[in-house]
Amino acid sequence: MMNKIVSKNIRTIREMRNLTRDFVAGELEMTYSGYGKIERGEIDITISKISKLADIFGISISDLLFFDVSYFFNNDAEDKFDEQSGIASNSGVNTLRMPSGRLLDFQVKKLKNNV
Template identity: 85%
Template sequence: MNKIVSHNIRTIREMKNLTRDFVAGELEMTYSGYGKIERGEIDITISKISRLADIFGISISDLLFFDVSYFFNNDAEEKIDDQLRIGSNSDIKTLRISRSRLMDFQDKKLKNRV
């Protein structure tokens, strides 16, 4: 589980375009200490997970059970846009990323699996 959470943390940080230095500073940690979290070399406390979720602007469950396909589902985005045009009162937050950045992200992910 620790490796999955560490991978999620790194992925979300990169998607949010945040540097390791920035996140380490927000956590009041050293750069190298934060790097150990992203590499899964140390156990992360619930309080740090909670703080990371706050820094990233997501829920703890989104951090723990992150699914990149959720953020890039074009059909879901169109449905959300339709709901907003209709005047729905829902508080839906989407992460919009250019297609070229998505392709770079997916290529990088595939290379890491090999």
């Protein structure tokens, strides 16, 4: 049961980070297929892989294991008013960000491998 929850967390966080399975598999030095088995909960995941995934996602191991998507949707956020544009907004959504250099390195590596 816990394995399915962690697998779901991994997939959700990866999708929220807008990362491909291929990218995460490469970072873990795994095949795409092997990584897919982790996301589907078909294999037990080692603590070293959990630690590496937390690093890839830029979160703590605890956040990965006990991820709560509602944390990223802050319904109590106040409206923000930009005086210059005169626009009020209240997205109330905290987004997960990926360092652009890491993703760019992956894309360059993929291009070199395909040439």
